Amino acid sequence: MISVDYKDKRPIYEQLAVNITAMALSGELKPDEQLPSVRQLAVQLKINPNTIAKAYAELERRGVTYTVAGKGSFINSDLSSAAKAQQSAAENNFTEAVMQARLCGIEKSRLLEMIGEAYDTDK
Amino acid sequence: MISVDYKDKRPIYEQLAVNITAMALSGELKPDEQLPSVRQLAVQLKINPNTIAKAYAELERRGVTYTVAGKGSFINSDLSSAAKAQQSAAENNFTEAVMQARLCGIEKSRLLEMIGEAYDTDK
DNA sequence: ACAAGTGTACTAATCATAATAATACAGTTA
DNA sequence: TAACTGTATTATTATGATTAGTACACTTGT
Numbered sequence: 001m002i003s004v005d006y007k008d009k010r011p012i013y014e015q016l017a018v019n020i021t022a023m024a025l026s027g028e029l030k031p032d033e034q035l036p037s038v039r040q041l042a043v044q045l046k047i048n049p050n051t052i053a054k055a056y057a058e059l060e061r062r063g064v065t066y067t068v069a070g071k072g073s074f075i076n077s078d079l080s081s082a083a084k085a086q087q088s089a090a091e092n093n094f095t096e097a098v099m100q101a102r103l104c105g106i107e108k109s110r111l112l113e114m115i116g117e118a119y120d121t122d123k
Numbered sequence: 124m125i126s127v128d129y130k131d132k133r134p135i136y137e138q139l140a141v142n143i144t145a146m147a148l149s150g151e152l153k154p155d156e157q158l159p160s161v162r163q164l165a166v167q168l169k170i171n172p173n174t175i176a177k178a179y180a181e182l183e184r185r186g187v188t189y190t191v192a193g194k195g196s197f198i199n200s201d202l203s204s205a206a207k208a209q210q211s212a213a214e215n216n217f218t219e220a221v222m223q224a225r226l227c228g229i230e231k232s233r234l235l236e237m238i239g240e241a242y243d244t245d246k
Numbered sequence: 247a248c249a250a251g252t253g254t255a256c257t258a259a260t261c262a263t264a265a266t267a268a269t270a271c272a273g274t275t276a
Numbered sequence: 277t278a279a280c281t282g283t284a285t286t287a288t289t290a291t292g293a294t295t296a297g298t299a300c301a302c303t304t305g306t
Contacts (some may be wrong), residue, residue: 011128011293022226037252053254058252070303083227090220092143094284097220098241103145104206104213107127108242110216112235119231120222134264160281176283193274193281243272 002036004045012047016055021064022080024075031077035065125159135170138179139203144187144205147198147233154200 002019004012023029035041037054042049056073059065063081065073076082101111125142127135144154158164161179165172171192182188186204188196199205224234 013293026226039252050296051294055294056253067253068303069301070301071255072252083247087227087229090138090224090229091237094220094224094237095241097217098238099244101213101217102242104210106213106217108211108238111238111242114214114217115221115231115234115238117233118218119225121222136264161283164283173267174265177264181283190282191274192272192283195274195281 002041002045004047012051012090013055013058016052017058017062017064019088020055020059024064024079025083025086029075031075033075034071035073035075037072049070125164125168135174136178136181139175140181140187143178143182144185144209147187147202148206148209152198154198154202156198157194158196158198160195194198196244 002016003027004015008015010018020029020035029035035056036044038049038052042052045052056065056067060067060073062085064076064079065075066076100112102108125139127138131138133141143152143158153159158168158179161172161175164175168175179188179190183190183196185194185208187202189197189199190196221234225231
């Protein structure tokens with residue numbers, strides 16, 4: 001389900017874009033499946049339609065969706081570029097986390113331990 | 124050297140706090156060593172004294188420094204609480220990065236590879 | 247043709263945060 | 277006493293996110 005977390009410091013439109021991208025990549029949203037309309041989702045989440053529109057514009061810019069004038073926004077069938085971008089971002093994030101941990105004096109063996117746990121966590 | 128990066132999206136006062144904390148934990152700043160004065164550092168970095176003051180207040184709140192009225196701010200000799208907080212944050216960040224990577228379909232073996240490289244990087 | 251729905255565009259107003267600016271104050275030091 | 281310390285206060289500016297309201301071109305179903 002598409003949702004928004006107000007405790008999250010990221011802008012709402014960014015949360016929506018990331019959220020929907022994840023749902024598309026996981027298959028929870030199928031290729032060519034139509035997203036809820038801007039106005040409909042705005043009512044559902046009780047936020048401004050312009051914020052939804054901004055998120056949808058971002059999704060199209062990132063290659064996650066395509067737009068048909070007068071019809072709506074749909075999940076792209078080719079998500080390879082979005083998937084690559086996401087993986088690249090995740091790898092950068094991971095590398096940064098490793099270097100940060102090293103600077104804190106965390107041993108490499110400890111990181112290896114943590115991977116074992118974190119990688120198999122449900123969530 | 125204490126510095127500020129305007130390309131960084133984090134607030135200046137936060138950058139300063141993190142920067143000085145890292146210098147204290149690495150030993151680049153010794154226990155009981157006096158930090159540059161609010162006004163002096165403001166001139167040096169060409170930013171407002173209030174921004175420095177905010178960073179110094181944060182550092183004291185986080186247990187990195189102590190303040191002597193009329194004298195200045197000094198590095199705390201006991202940095203264990205700050206070190207623990209920093210390590211805890213780094214571990215959380217690392218765990219998040221691992222789970223994000225897994226969600227992107229990155230194999231565990233790939234992460235193990237990347238640790239080998241990232242952990243030994245200079246920077 | 248018509249009405250209702252789609253995304254998009256535009257301007258304005260509001261709000262929160264960061265940063266600047268200019269003082270002022272209490273304490274310390276020489 | 278003079279010059280320095282951190283701190284506090286108030287006001288102002290800048291920026292980004294969000295809200296608000298409106299308008300437009302397009303598609304769909306009647």
